[in-house]
Amino acid sequence: xxxxxxxxxxxxxxxxxxxxxxxxxxxxxxxxxxxxxxxxxxxxxxxxxxxxxxxxxxxxxxxxxxxxxxxxxxxxxxxxxxxxxxxxxxxxxxxxxxxxxxxxxxxxxxxxxxxxxxxxxxxxxxxxxxxxxxxxxxxxxxxxxxxxxxxxxxxxxxxxxxxxxxxxxxxxxxxxxxxxxxxxxxxxxxxxxxxxxxxxxxxxxxxxxxxxxxxxxxxxxxxxxxxxxxxxxxxxxxxxxxxxxxxxxxxxxxxxxxxxxxxxxxxxxxxxxxxxxxxxxxxxxxxxxxxxxxx
Numbered sequence: 001x002x003x004x005x006x007x008x009x010x011x012x013x014x015x016x017x018x019x020x021x022x023x024x025x026x027x028x029x030x031x032x033x034x035x036x037x038x039x040x041x042x043x044x045x046x047x048x049x050x051x052x053x054x055x056x057x058x059x060x061x062x063x064x065x066x067x068x069x070x071x072x073x074x075x076x077x078x079x080x081x082x083x084x085x086x087x088x089x090x091x092x093x094x095x096x097x098x099x100x101x102x103x104x105x106x107x108x109x110x111x112x113x114x115x116x117x118x119x120x121x122x123x124x125x126x127x128x129x130x131x132x133x134x135x136x137x138x139x140x141x142x143x144x145x146x147x148x149x150x151x152x153x154x155x156x157x158x159x160x161x162x163x164x165x166x167x168x169x170x171x172x173x174x175x176x177x178x179x180x181x182x183x184x185x186x187x188x189x190x191x192x193x194x195x196x197x198x199x200x201x202x203x204x205x206x207x208x209x210x211x212x213x214x215x216x217x218x219x220x221x222x223x224x225x226x227x228x229x230x231x232x233x234x235x236x237x238x239x240x241x242x243x244x245x246x247x248x249x250x251x252x253x254x255x256x257x258x259x260x261x262x263x264x265x266x267x268x269x270x271x272x273x274x275x276x277x278x279x280x281x282x283x284x285x286x287x288x289x290x291x292x293x294x295x
Contacts, residue, residue, distance in 0.1 A: 002044050003028050006082050015172050017148055027075035031055060045089055049096035052076065056097070066100040073099050107245040107275055112253075114232040115141060115246065123231055128197050129211055133224050135190050136208065136216075139165075140225070140240055143177045144247035144265050146170075147240040151216045153207040158187060169266040177264055248276045 007025055010016045016024070034055050035041050041051070059069050076094055083089045124134040139150055149167040157166045163184055165177045179187075194203070203213035210220055221240055229238035244265070251261050262273040 002083060002088055003032065003079075005086070005088075006079050009082055010078070017170060019148065023071070024075045024078070027072045028079060031072070031076065034058070044083065047093060049093040052093055052097055056100070060100065066102045070099050070102055073097065107249070108235050108237045108242050109246040109249040110229065110233050110235065110242065112250050115250070118228060118232045123228060128193050131186075131190050131193055132208060133228065135186055136221060136224050137228055137243070138183055138186055140243035141247055142179050142183045143167075144244050144251075144261075145177065146244065146266070147218060147221060150208065150240070151206075151218070151221065155191075155204060155207050158207065160184060160187065167266070170268075173266065175263065175266050245276070248273070252276050 003025075006028070007021065010024060011021050031052075035047055035051060038054070039051060041047060056069055056073070059072070060066070073094075076097075080089065080092045080094045084092050118137065119134075124130040136150065139145065139153075143165060145165075145167050146169065149169060152168060153165070158164075159166070163179055163181075165179060166174060167177060168174055194209075198204075198209070198213050200213045203209050206215040208216050210216060225240050225243065226238045229235070229242070235242065248261050248265060251264075252258065258270065258273055258277070261276070262270055265273060267273050
């Protein structure tokens with residue numbers, strides 16, 4: 001089946017992340033099911049741009065946002081590009097598809113004062129689980145790394161002498177992220193506590209582990225982050241990605257160079273990082289109000 005060939009291609013040749021592969025697979029299943037059910041077509045070669053457009057219209061009529069529709073369009077574009085390259089179709093119907101306009105959404109982030117409150121109050125327990133939970137929040141906020149990068153951290157990725165963490169980002173691109181003295185102290189404490197309390201060899205395959213000494217997984221980390229951010233913030237979204245946004249926003253507002261933030265986040269282009277420049281408006285307002293005699 002053409003879809004299976006494509007999924008193998010993005011998994012083994014392009015080395016996309018598991019989350020991206022799952023999303024692409026689900027999008028294609030949804031699309032092919034629509035085509036078969038609505039048009040009684042079971043051959044990819046019989047699908048034209050009119051059929052694809054009708055699927056997009058149905059998605060939007062069902063309340064799917066333009067942003068989500070565009071993500072599904074990205075899946076189809078990659079799929080048809082692959083089919084064309086492999087000679088499995090003779091033309092690309094996606095060339096006649098226009099993406100719906102998306103209103104640019106500003107990233108959610110937690111205010112600097114609230115992040116300071118989170119780490120100065122006694123919100124975290126003193127046991128191993130509490131130390132681990134705090135470290136999850138601290139690593140996200142101090143490094144801006146992605147959820148998948150945190151989950152896959154290994155002990156050898158952390159260089160305490162150089163105060164750096166090596167992460168494996170998208171498309172298997174490695175990058176080195178520096179960290180400060182406060183995080184270094186916490187990393188040492190956690191490592192010592194782990195050696196003292198955990199006697200399972202498999203627990204040391206990954207740096208951060210669950211209460212059952214297993215590798216962290218996405219839902220576990222989401223629960224931890226949501227739990228503690230809820231103590232200091234009323235944001236609608238309280239996820240690991242919000243902490244990544246928070247890291248970038250606070251760095252930029254405190255004078256960090258945009259190109260440096262790009263490298264720290266592992267963005268492939270500066271355009272992805274520029275979304276954070278909106279936050280400096282608040283800083284400019286503060287400067288204006290303090291400096292202008294008529295403010």
